[in-house]
Structures are given as C-alpha cells and as structure tokens.
Amino acid sequence: MLRIGFIGWRGMVGSVLLSRMLEEKDFQDFEPIFFTTSNINGIGPDVGLDIPPLKDAFDIKLLSSMDIILTCQGGDYTKKVYPELRRHGWNGYWIDSASALRMNDDSIIVLDPVNRAVIDSGLSSGIKTYVGGNCTVSLMLMALSGLFASGHIEWISSMTYQAASGAGAKYMKELISQMAVLGDASRSLLDDPASTAIAIDEVVTKELRSNNFPAENFAVPLAGSLIAWIDSPMESGQTREEWKGSVETNKILQTMKPIPVDGVCVRVGAMRCHSQGLTIKLDMDMPLEEVSEVIEKGNQWVKLVPNDKESTLHSLTPAAVNSTLTIPVGRLRKMLMGPEYVAAFTVGDQLLWGAAEPIRRILNILIEQLS
Numbered sequence: 001m002l003r004i005g006f007i008g009w010r011g012m013v014g015s016v017l018l019s020r021m022l023e024e025k026d027f028q029d030f031e032p033i034f035f036t037t038s039n040i041n042g043i044g045p046d047v048g049l050d051i052p053p054l055k056d057a058f059d060i061k062l063l064s065s066m067d068i069i070l071t072c073q074g075g076d077y078t079k080k081v082y083p084e085l086r087r088h089g090w091n092g093y094w095i096d097s098a099s100a101l102r103m104n105d106d107s108i109i110v111l112d113p114v115n116r117a118v119i120d121s122g123l124s125s126g127i128k129t130y131v132g133g134n135c136t137v138s139l140m141l142m143a144l145s146g147l148f149a150s151g152h153i154e155w156i157s158s159m160t161y162q163a164a165s166g167a168g169a170k171y172m173k174e175l176i177s178q179m180a181v182l183g184d185a186s187r188s189l190l191d192d193p194a195s196t197a198i199a200i201d202e203v204v205t206k207e208l209r210s211n212n213f214p215a216e217n218f219a220v221p222l223a224g225s226l227i228a229w230i231d232s233p234m235e236s237g238q239t240r241e242e243w244k245g246s247v248e249t250n251k252i253l254q255t256m257k258p259i260p261v262d263g264v265c266v267r268v269g270a271m272r273c274h275s276q277g278l279t280i281k282l283d284m285d286m287p288l289e290e291v292s293e294v295i296e297k298g299n300q301w302v303k304l305v306p307n308d309k310e311s312t313l314h315s316l317t318p319a320a321v322n323s324t325l326t327i328p329v330g331r332l333r334k335m336l337m338g339p340e341y342v343a344a345f346t347v348g349d350q351l352l353w354g355a356a357e358p359i360r361r362i363l364n365i366l367i368e369q370l371s
C-alpha cells in the first residue's frame with residue numbers, strides 16, 4: 001500500500017485540504033502518516049482510520065520511506081527538507097502548496113482542470129515534484145480556462161481584489177478585529193437614528209488613524225480601507241504578486257508564445273475570496289455569445305453570471321462564493337477600446353481552488369497512477 005506523509009495539515013490550507021479529503025472520502029487505499037514540527041508522538045487528526053502517533057517532520061530517514069509527501073507547512077520547511085531528502089536519494093513524489101519550488105525546471109504547477117495534459121506529460125517524463133500555483137493565477141485560469149484553450153487570448157490585464165486569507169490566518173483575524181473596533185467606536189451613533197453619516201465617518205477616520213488601531217500584521221488599516229501592495233517589490237516596479245501573474249500562467253499552460261498577464265494587485269476587506277476585474281485582449285472580434293459559451297464550457301465549476309444588477313449582486317461576490325468551489329464569471333461585455341477587448345469579473349475561494357483543491361486533486365491523480 002502507498003505510504004503518504006502529510007505535513008502542515010493543521011494550518012489553514014492544510015485543514016481545508018483535510019476537510020475536503022474527508023468530504024470526498026479520499027482516505028482510502030493508502031497508508032496516511034501524519035508528521036509534526038512541534039508535537040512528536042501527539043495524536044493525529046481524525047480521518048476515520050487508525051493512524052500512528054505524529055512523527056517528526058524533520059526525520060529524513062522516515063520521510064524517505066514515503067512514496068508521496070504532501071506538505072502545506074510553508075516555504076521555509078520546503079527549503080530545508082526537500083533538498084536534503086533529494087540529496088539522500090529519495091525519489092518519491094513531493095506535493096507542495098508553498099511557492100518555493102514553483103519555478104524550478106523540474107517541477108510542475110498543478111491545476112488539472114486547466115493543465116491536465118501538462119501534468120500527464122510530466123508524469124510520463126518522470127517529474128516528481130508537483131506544486132500548487134499562486135491563488136490569484138489559479139483562480140483566473142479556472143475562470144478563463146475555455147478562453148485560454150481557444151487560443152485567442154493575446155494578453156490579459158487583471159486588477160485584483162484579494163482577500164485577507166491570502167496573507168494568512170492571523171491577517172483574517174486582524175481584519176475582523178479592525179472591523180470590531182470600528183463598529184464599537186461608532187455604536188452609539190449607529191444606535192441614534194438622528195446621527196449623520198459624516199459624524200460616523202469622523203469617528204471611523206479617527207480610529208483608522210489612531211496609534212492603537214489593531215494593525216500588527218497588515219501594518220495599516222484594511223477594514224474601511226485597502227492596501228495596493230501585496231508581497232515584495234520587483235525590479236520591474238511590479239509587486240511579486242503581480243509578477244507571478246505572467247510567469248505562473250505561462251508555466252502552468254506551458255505556452256509556446258508567452259501570453260502577458262499584468263495588473264495591479266490589491267488587498268481588500270474580503271475574508272477568503274479573491275476577485276479580479278479582467279481586461280481580455282483577443283486576437284479577433286469574437287462575438288460576445290461565443291465568448292460566453294467558450295468560457296462556460298471551460299470546466300464544470302465555471303458559472304456564467306448574466307450581466308445584470310440582480311445576478312451580479314447575488315452571485316458575483318465573495319459573500320456568495322465563500323467556501324464553495326464555484327467560479328462565477330460575470331460582467332462580460334465588449335469594451336470601448338474595440339471589438340477585441342472583453343471585460344469580465346470573477347470571484348473564487350482562495351483557500352479552495354486557490355490553494356487546497358489543486359493539491360487534493362494531484363494527490364488523487366498520483367495515487368491512481370501509482371496504484
């Protein structure tokens with residue numbers, strides 16, 4: 001039976017992954033071994049099986065006895081353990097949600113509804129390292145897989161509205177703490193029907209600018225505001241998040257001629273859904289009905305949202321999409337710039353299709369291949 005080691009299963013992405021695996025009854029026909037960086041011999045998660053106590057996530061010998069290792073532990077762990085394991089001659093499959101190995105020549109970025117052919121050719125040529133993509137990129141590709149497959153995309157500009165979850169669990173908590181402070185400060189005014197919006201705004205602005213405002217993680221307010229910077233600076237003037245748009249899209253699709261993807265990435269006060277406003281430049285004047293049809297047929301999770309107010313308000317929001325696998329695409333229309341320019345808006349759960357789901361699915365693909 002395949003021996004599969006899980007590391008980082010307790011964190012946010014790891015726990016979403018486990019709950020998806022349980023939901024899909026994935027814990028079958030392999031031997032799961034759960035590792036820990038802090039609680040050796042502790043009790044592992046309840047996956048409906050008898051499992052041994054937690055093992056040391058730095059035990060190279062034990063890790064070397066795994067057929068597959070799946071880690072959601074983060075980049076520092078990967079950078080430390082992965083090279084050591086390979087140096088020791090371990091030739092198993094490494095599945096990773098962190099970005100550390102993404103751009104390596106001998107790794108494949110996995111998003112099988114979009115690049116199953118790339119994955120299959122990697123498997124037959126002996127690639128052993130499979131990495132989840134950047135959430136924003138994966139969600140954009142899930143939304144537009146049909147249009148990418150049509151071969152008519154010349155370039156894309158993506159303006160993002162990224163949720164707190166992309167920054168991490170403590171950022172999500174901080175966002176809600178910030179909201180609570182603003183709510184508490186304006187409570188008496190909110191309760192007074194005679195109070196004005198301007199009076200409430202004064203109270204809110206004072207809180208946002210106060211030195212006591214809870215912002216240890218974001219450094220500045222996100223609630224009642226936004227942050228037009230995600231990740232580190234690049235030479236190009238892009239942020240690393242913006243840089244990933246193009247390099248990862250083209251690596252995932254293994255394009256012959258790179259398709260430029262660029263835009264401004266912005267953090268907003270959503271909890272776990274990233275949204276993106278897209279300008280799509282096609283190489284032809286494709287009728288809008290055809291664009292819609294091609295997008296809708298891209299994969300089974302895409303849901304076309306009619307370009308009307310009612311549908312947009314109810315289906316094209318983080319509130320509607322949170323915790324689901326649905327990828328709504330709406331606001332589709334031709335733009336003033338010309339008949340080859342299409343506008344679209346899409347939303348996707350950053351922790352599901354943006355992180356855990358492609359990892360869960362590559363694990364199943366590997367299990368199927370190896371069994």
Ligand code: HSE
Binds near residue numbers: 135136162167230
């Ligand atoms: N880097 C992304 C973000 C999340 O900050 O939202 C992970 O892909």
